[in-house]
Amino acid sequence: EDQVTQSPEALRLQEGESSSLNCSYTVSGLRGLFWYRQDPGKGPEFLFTLYSAGEEKEKERLKATLTKKESFLHITAPKPEDSATYLCAVQASSSASKIIFGSGTRLSIRP
């Protein structure tokens, strides 16, 4: 069964303190792995799509990497406005367009 596990569940950092969020997955043929950011009461905002192991993508203070079993979202020198829930999702080769979400990591950045 396709599955996505994110850790930690919650993470509190001081402004400027870099860290990483983990997304472990088991899927029958990875078609794509997605990272989204979700603010309270809003829909998810697209960040990255990764397709194959070894791929990396960056956007401002965020960098996403992918291996055959997991993905990391690295946050460098975060600011309070980076506080949000970060969601990881995978799309399997066998499931057409359907994507499966992890439970998310709630990130809080203290000024």
Add this chain to the structure above:
Amino acid sequence: GAVVSQHPSWVICKSGTSVKIECRSLDFQATTMFWYRQFPKQSLMLMATSNEGSKATYEQGVEKDKFLINHASLTLSTLTVTSAHPEDSSFYICSAEMGTSGNTDTQYFGPGTRLTVL
């Protein structure tokens, strides 16, 4: 680009009434749209996949007759919650799939609709 809107953003209704939620892709055409439900502090749960011009595909455990989905055009899908009850109160989010020439299609999400059934 890739903007998805939902209307209304919130709705309060009485038990037993029906509520319609609209999802529009504003600057692209989407042959496939998705409807999700999200309870407080939980992740998104897929309810159904909506394809333009054909019947929606519902996930296991989702009642087809209760959650009616219509995808009449390449930019509009609607979700109607029929005979709503308090347990249907939730945050409903739609997404639209933007086709690319790459390996997969990315889903772009709407801002969500908060439904409260009294």
